[in-house]
Amino acid sequence: MFSASVRAGAASSSRLQCRSxxxxxxxxxxxxxxxxxxFRITLRRSAISLPSNIKGTLAALGIHRRLQTVYHxxxxxxxxxxxxxxxxxTVENVPESAVRTKLEQRQDRxxxxxxxxxxxxxxxxx
Amino acid sequence: xxGAFRPTQPTFVxxxxxxxxxxxRTRKANVRARLKQVDSVIEAVRxxxxxxxxxxxxxxxxxxxxxxxRDKYTVFSRHEKGYRKGIHKVPKWTRLTLRTxxxxx
Numbered sequence: 001m002f003s004a005s006v007r008a009g010a011a012s013s014s015r016l017q018c019r020s021x022x023x024x025x026x027x028x029x030x031x032x033x034x035x036x037x038x039f040r041i042t043l044r045r046s047a048i049s050l051p052s053n054i055k056g057t058l059a060a061l062g063i064h065r066r067l068q069t070v071y072h073x074x075x076x077x078x079x080x081x082x083x084x085x086x087x088x089x090t091v092e093n094v095p096e097s098a099v100r101t102k103l104e105q106r107q108d109r110x111x112x113x114x115x116x117x118x119x120x121x122x123x124x125x126x
Numbered sequence: 127x128x129g130a131f132r133p134t135q136p137t138f139v140x141x142x143x144x145x146x147x148x149x150x151r152t153r154k155a156n157v158r159a160r161l162k163q164v165d166s167v168i169e170a171v172r173x174x175x176x177x178x179x180x181x182x183x184x185x186x187x188x189x190x191x192x193x194x195x196r197d198k199y200t201v202f203s204r205h206e207k208g209y210r211k212g213i214h215k216v217p218k219w220t221r222l223t224l225r226t227x228x229x230x231x
Contacts, residue, residue: 039174044163045221076178079171083180087221090163091170 034095039078042069045088057084071099148212149199157198157213160220161190187225202231 043063047055061081062070071094072078082091100108135142149157168184188197196210201224203211209231213219 036174039170047221050218050221074174074176076176079174079176079178080180082167082171083178083184086164086167086184087160087223089167091167093170093174 034097036074036093037096038071038073038094038099039082040069040071040092040094040098041082042067042090043088044090047085047088054085054088057081058088061085063089069100069105145215146212149214153214154199158190161193161198161225164223165189187223193225197225197227202227 041061041063043058043066046066047058058064061072061078074093082089131137168181168187171181172185190198199213200210201213201216202209203215213224216222216224
């Protein structure tokens with residue numbers, strides 16, 4: 001019983017370590033020399049029952065639901081919009097290469113299928 | 127008289143919600159975490175190198191570590207005795223900026 005629990009604890013700790021390493025790798029995957037040109041904006045807190053100017057600002061940033069992430073260039077108007085909703089969002093500065101469209105973000109979230117299609121017999125016969 | 131049917135105000139008078147007069151230790155920790163989160167957003171915008179009036183105004187706000195506990199957990203109120211009330215009495219207080227006091231308070 002005791003040993004089992006210890007093993008489970010060790011396994012979970014190693015998994016945690018793996019996760020932290022994985023996240024560290026993903027964050028440092030971009031080259032450090034690349035200039036940071038974009039804001040990565042994620043809505044953490046909902047704007048429900050907040051004034052309409054705050055809700056409108058979120059719509060202007062292209063954010064429609066919580067935990068949605070959008071990318072915008074470093075410009076003064078976007079900076080002002082971020083600061084209007086600074087209680088609701090988290091912001092990071094990212095390089096051009098880290099910018100993802102909605103579709104790309106969805107592809108990144110997908111898990112791998114566990115196999116790759118090497119080819120089709122139909123294609124080889126034709 | 128203990129248990130579920132003890133004669134307390136909520137059981138006797140029906141709908142009765144009470145707001146504690148001060149924040150608990152946990153709620154104060156959450157306040158500090160939220161203040162730090164907002165500080166990090168302002169810092170990210172500052173680090174981007176963009177210049178705008180909204181950023182100048184945001185940088186004038188005191189940071190979480192610069193604020194006295196009095197400003198973190200209470201706000202000015204002209205109706206209260208001593209001109210302060212708990213910040214949790216302000217509607218939507220977790221999503222508002224309530225860092226500074228009126229001049230002289």
